[in-house]
Amino acid sequence: MVVENMVALAPYNTFGILSKAHRLARVGSVAQVQALCAQHDLARAAPFVLGGGSNIVLTGDVHALVIKVEIPGISLVGQTDRHWLVQVGAGENWSAFVDHCLAQGWLGLENLAFIPGTCGGAPVQNIGAYGVELQDRLHEVDAVDLASGQPFTLSNGQCAFGYRDSIFKHPGGNGRLGLAGRALITHVRFALPKRWRAELSYLDLQKKVTETGLTQPSASQVRDWVVAIRRAKLPDPAVIGNVGSFFKNPTVSAEQCADIIGRDPKVVHYPMPDGSFKLAAAWLIDACGWKGKSMGQAAVHDRQALVLVNRGHGSTSATGGEVMTLARAIQTSVYERFGIRLEPEPVVVGHGA
Ligand code: EPU
Numbered sequence: 001m002v003v004e005n006m007v008a009l010a011p012y013n014t015f016g017i018l019s020k021a022h023r024l025a026r027v028g029s030v031a032q033v034q035a036l037c038a039q040h041d042l043a044r045a046a047p048f049v050l051g052g053g054s055n056i057v058l059t060g061d062v063h064a065l066v067i068k069v070e071i072p073g074i075s076l077v078g079q080t081d082r083h084w085l086v087q088v089g090a091g092e093n094w095s096a097f098v099d100h101c102l103a104q105g106w107l108g109l110e111n112l113a114f115i116p117g118t119c120g121g122a123p124v125q126n127i128g129a130y131g132v133e134l135q136d137r138l139h140e141v142d143a144v145d146l147a148s149g150q151p152f153t154l155s156n157g158q159c160a161f162g163y164r165d166s167i168f169k170h171p172g173g174n175g176r177l178g179l180a181g182r183a184l185i186t187h188v189r190f191a192l193p194k195r196w197r198a199e200l201s202y203l204d205l206q207k208k209v210t211e212t213g214l215t216q217p218s219a220s221q222v223r224d225w226v227v228a229i230r231r232a233k234l235p236d237p238a239v240i241g242n243v244g245s246f247f248k249n250p251t252v253s254a255e256q257c258a259d260i261i262g263r264d265p266k267v268v269h270y271p272m273p274d275g276s277f278k279l280a281a282a283w284l285i286d287a288c289g290w291k292g293k294s295m296g297q298a299a300v301h302d303r304q305a306l307v308l309v310n311r312g313h314g315s316t317s318a319t320g321g322e323v324m325t326l327a328r329a330i331q332t333s334v335y336e337r338f339g340i341r342l343e344p345e346p347v348v349v350g351h352g353a
Contacts, residue, residue: 001025001035003065010317012068013053014116015310016241017320021048021066028070028091030144030151030186037149040065046181047146048349051090051121055243055346059320062349069120071186074100083191085139090120090185094127102220107196108137110223111205114230116237116244120185124168125345126161130226131202135161142187143179151186164248164345198222204229233304241310241317242301246327247281247342260338281334281342282306288333295329296322324348 007024010016027033036042047065050056071089074097078085084106088097094117098109111132115122123141127134138161141154160167160177168185172178198217200209208225209215217225235242252260257277260267264287268280285291286305293300294311297318301307308326310318331342 001027001032001039007066009053009058009062009066010314012050013056013058014237014241015053015057015243015320015323016237016313016317017058017310017323018314018317019058019320020061022061022063024066024068026068026070027184028072030071030142033067033144033146033184033186034149034151036067037144037146043147048181049184051124052093052117054115054117054237055121055125057243057320057323057344057346057348059324059348059350067184069118069184069186071120073187076104076106077189079194080191082194083139084194085189085191087187087189088119089187090118092119093117094119094122098223101190101192102223106190106192107219108132108192109190110219111199111202111226113223114227119188123159123161123166123185123188125164126159126166128164130205130229131199133161133163135159137190137192139189139191141185141189143183143185146182146184152183163251169347234307235301235303235309241313242307243346245281245306245345246308247285247306247330248345249278249281250284250340250342251276251278252340253277256339260340264338279340284334284338284340284342285330288330288337290330290333295326298322298326300326300330320348 003023003025005023007021009019009021025036047067048062050066050068070091072091073089075087076084077087086106095114097119098113101109111130112127115127122134138156141159144151167177167179169180170176170178171180205225253276257269268283270278272278282305290300291305292302297312299309299311301309308323312318327344334340334342
C-alpha cells in the first residue's frame with residue numbers, strides 16, 4: 001500500500017482551503033483497507049477518513065494518516081416485493097449515483113440530487129434536502145473496523161441517525177457509542193421503493209408544482225426542480241468554495257419559540273412532531289445582518305445566509321482560521337440577539353487530527 005507524503009488537500013475539500021496531509025493513502029477496495037490496517041497501528045493513532053471533502057473545514061495541516069476512500073461500483077444486489085436493493089461503493093460521487101439510479105428506474109433519491117460529496121460520506125451526516133433524509137432510504141452500511149481490519153455491517157437502526165447526525169460523526173466515550181475515526185464505510189445499500197410517490201411537501205417544491213401545473217411530476221422532473229432550486233440558492237463549489245449549510249437549524253422549546261416570535265414576529269419556524277420548533281438558522285443569521293459580509297476571504301453567501309464561502313482561491317484562498325473566526329462572530333451575534341447557540345454542521349479538522 002503506497003502512502004504519499006505532503007499531499008496538497010485543496011483539491012480534496014470543497015471549501016478549497018490550502019492544507020497538506022503529512023501522509024495520505026488511497027483505498028479502492030475492502031482488501032486495500034484491510035492491508036492498510038495490517039500495516040499501521042490505526043487503533044493507537046486514529047486516521048482521518050476523507051470522502052468528498054464537502055463537509056470539512058481544514059484549519060491546518062493534517063498530521064493523522066489521511067485515508068482517501070475511492071471504492072467504486074453501483075449494482076442491484078437484490079429485491080423484495082416492495083423494494084429494489086441497490087449497493088454503491090463509498091468512493092462513488094453522490095450526485096452521479098442519484099442520476100444513475102434514476103436512469104435505471106430506481107427511484108426515491110431524487111430530492112437528494114446534486115448534493116456534493118461521496119456516497120460513503122452521505123450516511124456520516126445523514127444528508128437531507130427538500131423533505132427527504134438519507135435515513136428514509138438507507139438499508140445497510142458496510143464498514144471496516146480500523147483497529148482490527150474486520151468488516152462489519154450496520155442496519156439502518158444501528159447507524160443512530162439524527163438530524164445531520166449519525167454514529168459515524170461521534171468519537172464515542174462518555175456513555176455514547178461512536179465510530180468516528182474507528183470505522184471506514186466501504187459500501188452503502190439502499191432500499192428504494194418499487195411503488196414510488198413524489199415527495200413534494202417542501203415549500204420550494206410546492207411552488208414548482210403551482211408554477212408549472214404539474215401535480216404528478218416524474219422522479220426526473222422532481223430531480224430537475226431540486227437541481228434548479230439548489231442552483232438558484234446555493235453556490236457551486238466548483239466555482240466558489242463552500243460546504244453547503246455551515247450551521248444546523250436549531251431546535252427550541254415551544255416557550256422559547258413563543259418568546260422569539262413575540263420579539264421578532266417574522267422568525268421562520270416549523271413545528272416538530274415532539275412539540276418543539278425548528279428555527280431557520282439562515283433567517284436568524286440574515287436578521288443579524290450577515291448576508292454578504294466578509295472577514296478576510298471568508299464571507300457569508302449573498303443568496304443564502306447559512307452558507308459560508310471562500311472568496312479567494314489558490315494563493316488568495318481563505319484560511320480555515322478565517323472561516324472559523326467568521327463562524328464564531330456569527331454565533332456570537334445570533335446568541336446575543338436571540339439567545340440561541342448555533343451549532344456548526346461540518347467537521348472541523350485541526351492540527352491535532
Ligand atoms: N432564509 C432567510 N435568509 C436566507 C436564506 C433563507 O431568511 O438568506 C429563510 C428562507 O426564507 C426559508 C428558510 O430560511 O424560509 C429556510 O431556508 P431554505 O429553504 O433555504 O433551507 P435551510 O433550512 O436554510 C436546509 C438544509 C439544506 C437543504 C435545505 C433544503 C440544514 C442545515 N440545511 O437549509 O442542506 O438543502 O434545507 O432542504 O438543514 C446542507 O446541509 O449543506 C444543506 C444545504
